[in-house]
Amino acid sequence: MATNKGVVYTKPGEVEVREIGFPDLVLKDGPGVNPLNVGRKCEHGVILKVIVTNICGSDQHMVRGRTTAPSGLVLGHEITGEVIEVGRDVEFIKKGDLVSVPFNIACGRCRNCKQQDTHICENVNPDRPGSAYGYVDMGGWVGGQSEYVMVPYADFQLLKFPDKDQAMEKILDLTMLSDIFPTGYHGAVSAGVKPGSTVYVAGAGPVGLAAAHAAQILGASVVIVGDLIEERLAQARSFGCETVNLRQHDKLEEQIEQILGIPEVDCAIDAVGFEASEHGEGAGEAPATVLNSIMGATRAGGRLGIPGLYVTGDPGAEDAEAKEGTLKIRFGLGFAKAHTFVTGQTPVMKYHRDLMQAILSGKAQIAKAVNATVISLDDAPAGYKEFDGGVAKKFVIDPHGMLK
Structure with a gap:
């Protein structure tokens, strides 16, 4: 045997x-x-x-x-x-x-x-x-x-x-x-990336990098990747992405405006999931950070692809609601901006x-x-x-x- x-x-x-x-x-x-x-x-x-x-x-x-x-x-x-x-x-x-x-x-x-x-x-x-x-x-x-x-x-x-x-x-x-390649691609497709799109990708881990590359393949004009780790951002820059270091800059929309001239993108991809961190130096864990930030940074009528993992049970979460997958999401903002959310496994x-x-x-x-x-x-x-x-x-x- x-x-x-x-x-x-x-x-x-x-x-x-x-x-x-x-x-x-x-x-x-x-x-x-x-x-x-x-x-x-x-x-x-x-x-x-x-x-x-x-x-x-x-x-x-x-x-x-x-x-x-x-x-x-x-x-x-x-x-x-x-x-x-x-x-x-x-x-x-x-x-x-x-x-x-x-x-x-x-x-x-x-x-x-x-x-x-x-x-x-x-x-x-x-x-x-x-x-x-x-x-x-x-x-x-x-x-x-x-x-x-x-x-x-x-x-x-x-x-x-x-x-x-x-x-x-x-x-x-x-x-x-x-x-990860289909997952990143699904995130980009779900976000509605098409030729000429401006795209924000939250997270420069492997799925985020795959989503950024997929957005390029789909014809995006600018792909901006945000992360807290400079080494990962350097990897995103190595194949033509713009980047935002969210440990150094806690206001995402201001950084997008410096790159694009306007403080919003056409569509966004969450490649982080539930172990998200607040932005800024010394910031702690806050699982709804990415979802709320991409709603703020995506134009009205835009789409949000969410291949990042969210769970129904998180025993390591810092508060009781997050332990059962209940997050403090600004859903009213998404409603007001008529956003489309696409979630789930790929x-x-x-x-x-x-x-x-x-x-x-x-x-x-x-x-x-x-x-x-x-x-x-x-x-x-x-x-x-x-x-x-x-x-x-x-x-x-x-x-x-x-x-x-």
Whole structure:
């Protein structure tokens, strides 16, 4: 029997690389697995040898202890791999295929999946619509920061790369198709970015940088990125974005006016989520800061794309309301300005094929934009700590040492 190591959340601030058992085409009991999902047969699934898998900012929320994630949860929802075993009911995906795995787990059969709303599949999570690998309250599907992983509903979900050699040459770009590139793109599309748009992106982490690059691809005339960390802002400037250091400047609209000549943008993207901070030197956590600031900085009639994560339970929040996901949002301002808000997980399958083509043609340079940085599986705990410190890198785990 082959062995399998994976990155496991142990306690707030700590992850470990452990033996986790080789995957099977059945969802077994384990940390975080919904009891109603235990024993679920997945003959429609495949086993992948993980070629690359990434550390995501969403993982960091769990590792920081800001969710109800249980100890022992195997992490990882950004997965690219080679098929080594196919279930009895898999018809089109074959052994040897190199594939990208959408982080949303979707059955392809329910009403939402048939409407391309694969982020809110009705059949994969007994608690509520929507699921993901290695994530709290998402049904318990085992994460993919590992050597091998099981992926259900393979024929429906998996994006096969047309040429394996070409894919391996561009693997640092293609690994972003499982989450952050479609997520950033979804944020830009939801915000209504079009040729000539002026765009503000809150947050210069990997999703924010992906959203900024996506806005450029969609034809934005100016993309402004705001963050508290200068190293991340330098990364945004490296591919042509304007930037605002919100630790040095607490009045966002004044900084936008210095760049554009007017104190507002056409549309805005929240790539921060619920662990937001107030602006200015020494400012503390305030989870509604980004939502309120982008309403203030976006023109009347504008759109707000909100791919940043917001949760229903935050045990690490500083006040009782925020602990249950209730935030002090200036909704009246959004109403007065007739803003459109688009929230929720990204339906990856709506975008990943087109974005793959953009990568393969050279149109998209997403690995460069997010500063993709390769580490080994054993180095993942150190990668988590470095990423948590705000480094301007997107860590790509190479479990088998296959990358050049």
